[in-house]
Amino acid sequence: MNNLNEIIHDFVAEGFQRGWKHIDASQIAADQTLEADVVIAGSGAGGGNAAEILAQAGLNVIIVEEGPLQTSRDFHMKEDEAYSKLYQESASRYTKDRGIKIFQGRMVGGGTGINWTTSFRTPASTLNFWTKEMGVKGFSEDEMRPWFEWVEKRYNIRSWIVAPNANNNALEKGCAKQGISWGKIRRNVMGCLNLGYCGTGCPVNAKQSTLVTTIPGALKGGATLISKARAETFELKNDKIEVMTCRSMTPLGNAPAKHSINIKARHYVLAAGGIGSPAILMRSENKILNPYGLVGKRTFLHPVNVSGAIMPYPVNGEYGAPQTSYSNHYIETRLDNKKSGFSLECPPLQPMLVATNLEGHGKVHAEIMRQRPFLQVLIALQRDGFHPESIGGSVYLKTDGTPGLDYKVSGYVWKGIRDAFLVMAEIQFAAGAKAVSPVHRDATLYYSLNKVKKAIETLPMEILKARLFSAHVMGGCSMGEDTTKSVVNSKGRHHEVENLSVFDGSVFPTSIAANPMESIFATTAKFATELAKNLVS
Amino acid sequence: MLTRRHLLQKSAISGITLLAFENCLASQLIPAAPEGLGHSFEFLTPYDRGILSKLTPVILAEALPKSTEESGQAIKEVIVGWDNAVSGLPTLTQKEIRKLFSVLDSNFIFSLTPRLLTGVPEAWNDPSEIEDFLYSWYISDPESLITGNELRIGYMGLVELTMAVWYGNPRSWDFCGYAGPPDLL
Ligand SMILES: Cc1cc2nc3c(=O)[nH]c(=O)nc-3n(C[C@H](O)[C@H](O)[C@H](O)COP(=O)(O)OP(=O)(O)OC[C@H]3O[C@@H](n4cnc5c(N)ncnc54)[C@H](O)[C@@H]3O)c2cc1C
Ligand code: SF4
Numbered sequence: 037m038n039n040l041n042e043i044i045h046d047f048v049a050e051g052f053q054r055g056w057k058h059i060d061a062s063q064i065a066a067d068q069t070l071e072a073d074v075v076i077a078g079s080g081a082g083g084g085n086a087a088e089i090l091a092q093a094g095l096n097v098i099i100v101e102e103g104p105l106q107t108s109r110d111f112h113m114k115e116d117e118a119y120s121k122l123y124q125e126s127a128s129r130y131t132k133d134r135g136i137k138i139f140q141g142r143m144v145g146g147g148t149g150i151n152w153t154t155s156f157r158t159p160a161s162t163l164n165f166w167t168k169e170m171g172v173k174g175f176s177e178d179e180m181r182p183w184f185e186w187v188e189k190r191y192n193i194r195s196w197i198v199a200p201n202a203n204n205n206a207l208e209k210g211c212a213k214q215g216i217s218w219g220k221i222r223r224n225v226m227g228c229l230n231l232g233y234c235g236t237g238c239p240v241n242a243k244q245s246t247l248v249t250t251i252p253g254a255l256k257g258g259a260t261l262i263s264k265a266r267a268e269t270f271e272l273k274n275d276k277i278e279v280m281t282c283r284s285m286t287p288l289g290n291a292p293a294k295h296s297i298n299i300k301a302r303h304y305v306l307a308a309g310g311i312g313s314p315a316i317l318m319r320s321e322n323k324i325l326n327p328y329g330l331v332g333k334r335t336f337l338h339p340v341n342v343s344g345a346i347m348p349y350p351v352n353g354e355y356g357a358p359q360t361s362y363s364n365h366y367i368e369t370r371l372d373n374k375k376s377g378f379s380l381e382c383p384p385l386q387p388m389l390v391a392t393n394l395e396g397h398g399k400v401h402a403e404i405m406r407q408r409p410f411l412q413v414l415i416a417l418q419r420d421g422f423h424p425e426s427i428g429g430s431v432y433l434k435t436d437g438t439p440g441l442d443y444k445v446s447g448y449v450w451k452g453i454r455d456a457f458l459v460m461a462e463i464q465f466a467a468g469a470k471a472v473s474p475v476h477r478d479a480t481l482y483y484s485l486n487k488v489k490k491a492i493e494t495l496p497m498e499i500l501k502a503r504l505f506s507a508h509v510m511g512g513c514s515m516g517e518d519t520t521k522s523v524v525n526s527k528g529r530h531h532e533v534e535n536l537s538v539f540d541g542s543v544f545p546t547s548i549a550a551n552p553m554e555s556i557f558a559t560t561a562k563f564a565t566e567l568a569k570n571l572v573s
Numbered sequence: 574m575l576t577r578r579h580l581l582q583k584s585a586i587s588g589i590t591l592l593a594f595e596n597c598l599a600s601q602l603i604p605a606a607p608e609g610l611g612h613s614f615e616f617l618t619p620y621d622r623g624i625l626s627k628l629t630p631v632i633l634a635e636a637l638p639k640s641t642e643e644s645g646q647a648i649k650e651v652i653v654g655w656d657n658a659v660s661g662l663p664t665l666t667q668k669e670i671r672k673l674f675s676v677l678d679s680n681f682i683f684s685l686t687p688r689l690l691t692g693v694p695e696a697w698n699d700p701s702e703i704e705d706f707l708y709s710w711y712i713s714d715p716e717s718l719i720t721g722n723e724l725r726i727g728y729m730g731l732v733e734l735t736m737a738v739w740y741g742n743p744r745s746w747d748f749c750g751y752a753g754p755p756d757l758l
Contacts, residue, residue, distance in 0.1 A: 044757075113754030116654075116741030120661045128662070128733070134726050231755055239757065290661050354751060387751045391740035397707065397732045402635040402748075405740070409750035434665055477711070500715070500725050 044240050048107040048248055056255035058105060061265035061284035061297060068297045072098040072260070073571060075280055075301040077267035077316060079103075080146015081556040082540030083307030084246025084254070086564035090305075091257030093568035098260045098299055099251070100282055102308075103142035104289055105263040106149075107247070111237030115388035118236035121289070122150050131429065132442040135499030136339055137393070139507040140309060142289070143237075144263055145247030147309065148553060151507070152234045152384065153223040153243055154359045155193040156550035157184045158558065161371050165422060170545040171516035173526040174562075183558040191224040191244040191557060198230055201356025203382045206347065206412045208361045210463030211380075218363040221381075224553075225357075232355045235384050264289055265297055267308060268437070269320040276535050277304050303571060307540040307560070310335055310509030314431040314542060315439035317513070317523075324532050330523050332431030334514050335441055336547035337506035338417040341453045342383075342393065343460035344404070345412045345469035346481065352409050353385030366459060367419055367549055376426070376452025377419040379550065380460065385411060395477050395503060404473075404481075412464060416456030418449050421511065421546030425449075428547075431512055445504070450497040453504075457495070461488045477501040508552050513542040528563035539563050612653045615660045616667065621674045625652050625735075627697040631704050632735045636748050647744055654738030673727050691724065707731075 052058050073095040076083045083099060091097045104121060111118070119127035124140040131138065141147035163180060166172035187193065200208065200220075211218035228242040241248050255261060264285040270277045284295040306313040314332035317325045325331070363380040370377035383389070390408055394401055404411070420426045429443025445453070457474045462485065464472045471481040472488050476495050482488035495502070515538075516522030519531040524543055530536040539560040541552050548555045617625070629648045630637060637644045659670055676691055692709040694702040710728035715721055739745050746753055 114741070116737070119737070119741075120658065125663055125666065126658065126661050128666070134722070134729065229757075231757075233754065288661055291664050355755065387740040387746065387749045388737055391736040391749075392733050394736075396711065397632045397736075398634040398704065401736075402633065405636055405749045407750075436665055438663060438665065498715075500722060500729070 044108060046107050046109045047241070048252060049109060051252055051255060056252070057258075057260040059260065059262045060105065061262055061282075061295065062287045062289070062293060064284055064295050067295050070098060070260075070297065070299045072096045072299065072301045074098075074303045074305060075100065075299045076305040076307050076539070077280065078146060078306070078308035078312060078540060079144050079246065079251060079261070080141060080307065080309055080540065081148050081246060081553050082309070082560040083305070084145060084148065084249075084251045085557050085560045086305060086307060086539045087259055088250035088253035088257065089561060089564040090568050090571075091254040091259040093572050095568065095571055096258065097254055098262065098301070099254065100262045100265050100267050100280075100297075100299070101144050101146075102266045102285060102289075103144060103146075103263065105144045105261065106237065108237075108239055108241045111233075111239040113231070113233040113236050113239055115236060115386050118150065119388070122237060126290075132432070132440050133444075133499055135445060136337060136443060136504040136506050138337070138441065138509060139505070140311070140509060143247075144251060144261065145245045148245035149237055149247050150235055151245075151553060152358045153225055154362075154381070154551040155188075155191075155222045155224050155554045158555040159367070159549050162546065162549050166545055170514070171518045171521065172545060173517055175526065180558060183562045184554065187554060187557040187561055191249060192226045193222050193224045193554065196221065196223045196225075196357060196360055198357065198360075200360040201232065201353060202347070202349070202351040203353035203356075203385060203412055204359065204361040206345070206351070206467040207363065207380065207382055207414060207463065210467035211363045211365070213466035214463055216363055216365040216463070217368070218361060218365070221360050221362055223357065223360070228357065230357050232358055232384055234358055235386070235389070262297065266292060267316050269316065270304065270322070270325065270536070271320075272322050272324065272533070275324050275533060277533060280304055303535045303537065303567065306513070306536070306538045306542075309540050310512050310542045311431055311439050311441055313538055313540055314512040315433065318431065318433055318439070319437050325530070326523075327532060328520055330514065330521070332512045334421065334428045334545065335431055335443065335512040335542075336421045336428045336510045336544070337443060338508040338510075338547050339420060339445055339449060339453065340415045340417050340505040340507070341456055341502055342475040342505070343414045343457060343464060344394070344473045344475060345414075345464035345467075346407055346471045347410050347412050348468060348470050350409045351385070351412045353382070353411065353413065354387070358382070358384035366456070373423045375455065376423065376449050377549070378416040378452055378456045379419075380456075380463070381415055381417065383413055383415055385413060393475070393503065393505065395475055395479070400480075412467070412469065414460040414463060415505075416453070416460060417508070418452050418456070419547060419549040420449055422549075423448050428511055441509075445499065453502060454492060454495075454497050457492045458489060461485065461492065475503045477503075508547070510541045510544045510547050510552055513538045514545040515543040516545060527566050528560070529567075537563065537567060610649055610653055612656065614656050617652065617656045617659070618674075620678050622652050624674070624677050624697060625655060627703055628707070628731060629735060631700055631707055632732055633739055636739065636745060638744070647739075650742055650744065651735060651738050654742060655734060658734060658738055670730065673730055676727065691720070
């Protein structure tokens, strides 16, 4: 990797060498008290994006991030390294009943550092739902368009014209054969080598994560980054926040260490993501932060189920941009909410990700792993939060104050999951699969469409049997104008506490019904621009 | 005539002898912990290591190298990998895993959960018995009155971590047809 470092210019690491302000809190020797105009908890899509806007407006910004600062030279395309260092709970976070495995980033850059670069604007149907049903103001398609355009420029979101890898190609082929609409995904990359390792951190700085775009932008504007520090609570006086208390983390990053860092600011921005942001409010135990008990409620996941297929040709889904093709057919044809809608995509297929998310063990598991190069995988993401039954999950605090999520899959969404198993199997057989296996405890490999169809009709749709996943945590600090039904207003400002905002995916009142990153960028760009104006004037 | 007091005394004594007996049995039944490639273990006790050394071949099956020597080495690496992986998990998760191992140790001196309920093998030397036990955890249902979902969740923990550690290890890549990260040069 040394030679590589000479070729690939790690401009982020160099920036720090030149003097961008950074404190690695795992290395500090004493408690600290700091002051700023704005302190931001979390450096992911929302936090990184807002940091640049606020810093470039001339405000003195501090960013506090629980995860480590790692830059391109640290990204070796190795799964074992990446999941333990860069993911929340070493990529083994689960919902309370273990029904859904949750992937979230935990690093400078948050989810954008390890996500798959899929970029969608918020669907018009979602924006309309918020406006009509959730009391959100200023989020019409017309009002949002300039923000999407701005974001697409800032993060270089463009059409991806390189041919898809065989994994994504099968999705396209299968959908076309089935007469199901499909499309090409836009990506936030610049100079992408089509490697396929977005999930372990981009080794060539092609992915336009906040780590390589807006966080450097904020640092150039004089911001200070504190890594390996966890924001714990707010302390209030006269209904205003006086201080944000943080704790240093151990060098390994999995546990709190002994030093406290107290930060006083004019304004406090929560951007610790779904689960993370509600947790800070809940830990603070102050009624005014959560007067109606809504904090952490309505947390959505786009619950994902998975279908594996054995193709007659090598797929090698570990290589090539991981997600380039999608189908929204079952979103668009189910907008009336009579049935739960879902989108279809592909995941990357590096061995550790495949092996840990397959069912079973022993001979059967080994046999599928032996055939892994021929494996084609589809995932279906349910559009949760639009139906009265689909109320999402609630964040809770564990005995040590760390957060968890209690999410019960509704009967309504389970039906959508069963439908998705069938649709995925149909697409895979149409694309030429030899055999298909729904990732479900009671399923096996099925060598014909008829057989898999029959099986799917009777497979129990229950947690711990149908394996479910999520890489999209949204909601928990819903926005809206009704102060009794939402946590923040349509500008991301807390309804009750004047010097507090939430700028991340937790403000969404439903799921997005598309991969959320671009929605978070656009929403928080809008919020931060307005806040900067207020604070500067 | 035996008084109640005598009876109590007697049972106390047999309790002690039983414990001593179990102790001595335990030292025979516990699979020897493989030494750790010079690794100093943070989390796994010799007990845990012994159990993992027996579970790993059943979990990974054909995915382990064929020769005894290579598979022995692989198992050691899985165990070291386990220790590293668990050390990086949140403290509460570590506690859960500790609980899991104490259930697996239930044969032995820490009799926390009756073996009958958990199906933990009596002897860890018979792979088919280990497979039966793992399978019973695999298919255990939430409806099961006493354990609920716990065995199924325990199963997932054991299997997922073992898979993660093994398939994150380049030694496994040949088997699963993975050429490794692309060479950027
Ligand atoms: C593997 C994976 C692939 C994905 N692929 C895509 C994709 O292709 N397209 C897409 O649109 N979306 C994708 N997503 C989702 C997307 O990345 C997230 O929705 C997005 O990053 C969320 O932004 P956020 O600002 O809400 O939170 P995050 O980006 O998660 O940032 C929150 C940050 O806060 C930190 N934090 C948490 N608690 C604290 C605390 N108490 N104190 C300090 N810091 C804290 C976290 O460590 C984290 O870095 C993917 C996610 C994952 C995990
Ligand atoms: S596919 Fe492109 S963006 Fe993703 S890791 Fe590879 S080079 Fe980076």
